[in-house]
Amino acid sequence: MNRKQLIKKYIEFFKSRDHSQIQNLSLIPENNPTVLFTTAGMHPLVPFLLGEPHPQGKRLVNVQRCIRTGDIDEVGDTTHHTFFEMLGNWSLGDYFKEDAIKMTFKFHTKILEIPIERYAVTCFGGNKNAPKDEESAKVWQSIGIPKERIAFLEDNWWETTGVGPCGPDTEMFFWKDNSIPAPKTFDPENENWVEIGNDVLMQYQKDKEGNYNLAKQKNIDFGGGVERTITILNGLEDNYLADIWQPIIKQIEKLSKKTYQGNEKEMRIIADHIKAAVFIIADGVTPSNTEQGYILRRLIRRAIRYAKNLDIPKDADLTTPLVKEILKIYDDYQHLQTNKQTIIDELNKEEEAFEKTLEKGLRVFNKNSDKDIDGKTAFLLFQSYGFPIEMTMELAKEKNIQVDRKDFEKEFDNHQTLSRTASAGKFKSGLADNSEATTKLHTACHLLNQALRVVLKNPNIFQKGANITAERLRFDFNLDRKLTSEEKQQIGDLINKKIQEAIPVELQELTTKEAKTQGAQGIFDDKYGDKVKVYTIGNFSKEICAGPHVKNTSELGNFKITKEESSGSGVRRIKAILE
Secondary structure, eight states, X not given: OOHHHHHHHHHHXXXXXXXXXXXXXXXXXXXXXXXXXXXXXXXXXXXXXXXXXXXXXXXXXXXXXEEOGGGGGGBTBSSOOSEEEEEEEEEESSXXXXXXXXHHHHIIIIISOOOGGGEEEEEEOOOSSSOOOHHHHHHHHHTTOOGGGEEEETTOXXXXXXXXXXXXXXXXXXXXXXXXXXXXXXXXXXXXXXXXXXXXXXXXXXXXXXXXXXXXXXXXXXXXXXXXXXXXXXXXXXXXXXXXTHHHXXXXXXXXXXXXXXXHHXXXXXXXXXXXXXXXXXXXXXXXXXXXXXXXHHHHHHHHHHHHHTTOOTTSOOHHHHHHHHHHHTTTOHXXXXXXXXXXXXXXXXXXXXXXXXXXXXXXXXXXXXXOBOHXXXXXXXXXXXXXXXXXHHHHHHXXXXXXXXXXXXXXXXXXXXXXXXXHHHOBTTBSOOOHHHHHHHHHHHHXXXXXXXXXXXXXXXXXXXXXXXXXXXXXXEOSSOOOHHHHHHHHHHHHHHHHTTOBEXXXXXXXXXXXXXXXXXXXXXXXXXXXXXXXXXXXXXXXXXXXXXXXXXXXXXXXXXXXXXXXXXXXXXXXXXX
16 A cells, blocks of 8 residues: 555545544644644644644544654664654544544554554553543454553553643554564554554643643544554564655665665655655745754755765765656645745755865864764854754764763853854844934835735744944845836825824733734844844734834835845845835
């Protein structure tokens, strides 16, 4: 069975049981600053698990693309991946334990024909907050899972941080070793047992005092990895031998003139990281040194580092051949096809940049690797040679030495402070001075930022840089084409309309979390502190910004775009004045 067949069977099975199929959403969580990526299918459903009615009903199903950054260092074995697809089905206050378990079991054993003799489960073992989940165990036994194949673990518990829904979970395992039969008694510590699914049984609500009370709305959340499921259905013990990986592995073999056998770790890392990078770029992220962009950069550069281990020539194009194979495998994701050239361009740029410094950086590392790496050296490798700190730590581990991460963080923080101080001395918030003229133009930048999103009907337009003098503003933003004359006219008209409406410009000091929860746009690449200033212009614009600003839009005069041009790949620049 291949990937598309598995997904089709899964969606059809749950649709036949009155589940509505919901959308496969972006890897970048919407209005959720607590995480960098969507890590599970339930991520976008949190409001509905809390009781808000879902527009598509109480029974839902989908396949969701996910990124998990906690497993990056684990990638290289047979089962871990950074990017994966998750099968998910939910009951929002509808069916509960018995129906959920029976549906999961039927899908696994009847639809996918997983043999029951290679099947085992875990249930919640109980603790001071909640009792042992005997109810789930009894359901499993009633449908044919012997007592010896049911393990009780205290870890089988799910909850978010703070208050909210929580409860036990029951996990399903498959015996992957084809050479010997599964033992009669299930030992979850035996690595031949691979988890293939998990039903989270949300029957409690945690309150502010930390008490666990029975929930008014009980929910079910099932999650199962597509990659692992395909592997077991095809009788494989290595995920990377499945057809969603083999075309990529074959290309790496071709580039390296080496075989997968004997070079499994390197090839798995390259295949996994470039696939994850393709999906991240397709959802609008570019490599940088902050947040999602940093994870993307780390993945690409780690892949390039392992390509060097395979003796792939540095002048060879590593990424483009792999992208083409990935797009063939996932041809049902239209946004990948649409963004093909952007994906290739961004990967090529990052590959070329890192290739220039990788060998020099490795020489610096090797020169200092006779002892533990201090923070200054680690920061030098980061700043001058583009080594993510995690890469330096991985190289050190291979040499059985340590990296002083705390000292690195101290060096990094000192550098950030100096950079901000120097930047503030030259351009305070992108301004050359604090004159009345530059203050007006700075406020106009906020109006321009939002007007671009409104006119272009694209909420993913963001400021990429700004410079303001007393004479003009210069504003860079992400767009892969020229603005039309009509669009420029509409942008100018909308900004002048807001100026004429005489809207008050209001300042609030909020925590970063509060600001992002309220939908404030961020301007700077630097990480925000505990408190930020948020400037709001009516219901039109809300941005995190250090200021200064006018008190009312009526102070600005007439806004006029004087020039619109390219400022680099995928970035446009507007120059404008106030008359």
